[in-house]
Amino acid sequence: MLGLVGVASLARIMARQLFLDGDTEDLLRCADGVRECLSAGRWSGCTEAGKWPLLQYVPALLTRLAGGSTEAAGQVLCYLSLVSFFALLAVTWRTLSARSRPVAVAAVLVLASGLLFHYATRSFGEMGATFAAAAFAAAWVSRRSPWLVAALAFVIGLTKETAFPFIALLGATCVVVHHVPGQPWRELLRAERGRLVGSVAAVALSGALFAAFNLFRFGTPYNARYLEEAGWGPSLPVQLEQLVALWVAPNAGLLFFWPFLVVLLATLAIAVTRQVRRGEVSVFPLLGVAALVGMLCVLLSRWWAPFGWWAWGSRLVIPWLPAALLVLLYAYAGTAESLIRPLVATPVRAAVLALALMVAAMPHLVSIYRSNELLNALFVDKGLCPGPALPETAAQYWRCLRAEAWTHPPALLHAYRMVPTTDMPKRALWYPALLALGCVWLRRSARVS
Numbered sequence: 001m002l003g004l005v006g007v008a009s010l011a012r013i014m015a016r017q018l019f020l021d022g023d024t025e026d027l028l029r030c031a032d033g034v035r036e037c038l039s040a041g042r043w044s045g046c047t048e049a050g051k052w053p054l055l056q057y058v059p060a061l062l063t064r065l066a067g068g069s070t071e072a073a074g075q076v077l078c079y080l081s082l083v084s085f086f087a088l089l090a091v092t093w094r095t096l097s098a099r100s101r102p103v104a105v106a107a108v109l110v111l112a113s114g115l116l117f118h119y120a121t122r123s124f125g126e127m128g129a130t131f132a133a134a135a136f137a138a139a140w141v142s143r144r145s146p147w148l149v150a151a152l153a154f155v156i157g158l159t160k161e162t163a164f165p166f167i168a169l170l171g172a173t174c175v176v177v178h179h180v181p182g183q184p185w186r187e188l189l190r191a192e193r194g195r196l197v198g199s200v201a202a203v204a205l206s207g208a209l210f211a212a213f214n215l216f217r218f219g220t221p222y223n224a225r226y227l228e229e230a231g232w233g234p235s236l237p238v239q240l241e242q243l244v245a246l247w248v249a250p251n252a253g254l255l256f257f258w259p260f261l262v263v264l265l266a267t268l269a270i271a272v273t274r275q276v277r278r279g280e281v282s283v284f285p286l287l288g289v290a291a292l293v294g295m296l297c298v299l300l301s302r303w304w305a306p307f308g309w310w311a312w313g314s315r316l317v318i319p320w321l322p323a324a325l326l327v328l329l330y331a332y333a334g335t336a337e338s339l340i341r342p343l344v345a346t347p348v349r350a351a352v353l354a355l356a357l358m359v360a361a362m363p364h365l366v367s368i369y370r371s372n373e374l375l376n377a378l379f380v381d382k383g384l385c386p387g388p389a390l391p392e393t394a395a396q397y398w399r400c401l402r403a404e405a406w407t408h409p410p411a412l413l414h415a416y417r418m419v420p421t422t423d424m425p426k427r428a429l430w431y432p433a434l435l436a437l438g439c440v441w442l443r444r445s446a447r448v449s
Contacts, residue, residue, distance in 0.1 A: 006434045011086060013428055017121050017368040018078035020071075022310060024123035027052045028070050031060040037216070049217040051225035054210055055158040056125045077123040084131035085120030091131075092326055095138040099333035101445040106264075106340045107329055109438045111322055113357050114258030117364040117431070118312045118371075126308075129159035129319040133170065137323040140174035140195055141330045150198030157206025159319070161223055162299065164203055166292060166320055170327070171199050173288025177331045181282070232304040232388045238398050242405075243301040246314055249405040251378060254321075256412055257313035259360055261321065264336075265293075268328060271335050285331035289324045296320050304388050304397075307405070310379055312367050337446075344443035354439035358432035363415035365431050369424045370415075378404060378411045 033048025034057065056077060063073040089108050096104035119127045136152035139145075153171070156163050175192050179185070189196070211221035218224040234242070247253050247262070255262045269286060276283040300306040300316055308315030329336050344350040367374055385400035386393040 006430055006437065007086070009427060010430045010434060011082065013425070013430065014082055014085075014121050014368070015079070018075065018082070018123075019121055019368070019371060020074040020078065020123045023052075024056075024074055024077055026050065027056055028060055028073055031057050031064060031073070032070070034061060035064065044215060045219045046217050049213075051217075051223060053125060053158065053160050054213055055128065055155070058158075074123055077125075078121065081122055081124070081127035082120050084127045085116055088116070088131045088134050088322060091135050091138045092322065095142055095326060096329055096333070098142070099330055100337045101448070102340050102442060103329050103333050103336045105438065105442040105445050106336070107325065109357060109435060109442065110260045110264055110325070112438070113361045113364075113435055114261055115254075115313050115318060115364065116322070117361065118367045119315070119318065121368045124308075124311070124315065125159060126315055126318045129156065129163075130322055132156045132159060133166075133319055133323040134326055136167070137170055137174055137327050140171060141177050141327060143178070143195075146194035146198040149195045150202040153199040154202035154206050157203050158209065161210055161226065164207060166296065167199065167203055169288065169292050169295065170320070170323060171196070173285055173292065173327055176282070176284035176288060177327060179282060179284060229304060232394070233302045234304070234388075234398055238402075239301045241402065242306045243297055245402075245405045246297050246300060246306065246317055250410045250412070251408060252307045252314050252405045254314060254317065256410075257363075260357065261325065264339075265325065265328070267339055268332060268336055271339060272332050275332075275335060281332060281335065285327060289328050292320060292324055309404070310375055312364075312371065312375070312411070340442070341446050344439065344446050347443075350439050350443045353442075354436040357435040357439065361432055361435055362419055363412045365424070365428060366415040366418050366422050369422050369428070370418055373418075374411055374415055377414055378408055 027050065030048065030050025030052060033046065033050065037043075037046035037048060059076050059080060060073045063076050064070070068076070089111060092107050092111060093104050096107050116127065116130065119130075132152055132155045136149065136156055139149045139152055153167055156167055175188065175196070178191075179188050210223075214221055214223050233239070245252050248255050250256055269290070272281060272283075272286050275281045276286070296317060303316075306316065307313075308317075342349070343353050385397050385404070388394045388397040
């Protein structure tokens with residue numbers, strides 16, 4: 001009961017720190033552009049509709065059509081992010097608790113202690129996409145109704161035009177989770193036929209809607225703006241550097257902004273690999289998740305804005321990681337539990353884990369109160385990067401991006417320094433307190449199960 005009261009209090013605190021981001025302001029202007037084109041009977045070449053993915057246009061347009069202001073539409077998008085955050089925690093807990101309660105608790109703590117806390121208060125579309133992908137994976141591995149799986153695949157397909165290969169790979173990985181030694185693959189595919197066919201149909205439908213929307217915007221079935229930006233990609237050496245930066249750059253790397261996720265993924269992969277060599281578990285779910293994460297990072301390293309900046313940490317890498325973690329923990333729940341139990345085997349170890357979680361989470365708490373100051377220190381103090389579109393500015397852009405990722409004053413360290421001076425109410429400390437309470441819950445779950 002105390003935990004539920006704490007979660008409700010935390011949600012109320014977060015709801016008071018909702019933030020409308022610059023990209024969203026442009027998206028809202030573009031949503032109004034859609035209305036204007038439709039009112040004028042322009043069904044093609046509506047450049048006012050902008051370049052953004054389709055999904056966020058829907059609540060924005062509905063809010064505006066209902067008489068809401070642009071600010072109200074932005075607030076709706078922020079609240080969708082907040083709801084998606086807590087829904088993600090709930091669906092992760094419900095799915096994994098059927099396999100192992102300690103693993104389920106640990107997964108919730110990992111998800112709650114990292115970057116997602118920050119983006120739960122933002123109007124960016126990543127939080128909604130993150131929930132949709134995780135819910136899709138949860139529904140599939142739990143073998144829910146094909147209609148539910150298809151509906152979630154359809155929603156993910158609207159979050160980004162590049163989502164389709166990730167949906168396919170994630171779905172295939174969910175299928176192999178249920179493969180047992182000696183089972184013919186044909187038999188497994190027959191059992192999953194409904195979800196496979198439904199997902200393919202849903203992806204085709206979302207792709208058709210994107211094509212129609214692009215015809216409306218650009219007069220072509222593809223996103224002409226994004227295709228143009230794809231040509232701004234860096235050279236191979238810069239791509240390799242950005243691939244590394246996604247994980248270990250001080251101002252962008254997941255190792256710094258989401259350490260518990262990286263450590264859990266790495267240690268679980270090592271442990272599973274050892275079991276695979278001994279013939280104890282199947283390698284296919286691990287290979288599927290590795291391919292998913294690898295493809296995501298490689299494609300982002302080729303993009304002109306791999307971190308999704310102006311933003312806190314790496315934004316674009318977020319949507320698929322909780323789904324990948326959920327599938328991996330579901331497939332190898334026993335292995336994960338053997339790694340988690342020693343962490344809370346004694347009260348001292350549980351206390352150390354709680355302290356580590358609270359320390360890792362504090363910058364994200366500061367970030368929702370002092371976001372502008374933190375981002376200004378990283379992106380503005382030493383000058384804005386020029387755009388990479390022109391050959392004469394491209395080299396300078398990549399140097400600037402490298403400096404912001406690797407050599408500018410660490411944003412996380414700046415956030416830690418701001419903890420004593422951050423103007424936040426004392427009730428905001430519910431966040432680290434709930435993480436500590438979660439460690440008590442984890443220890444109790446590990447002892448009972």
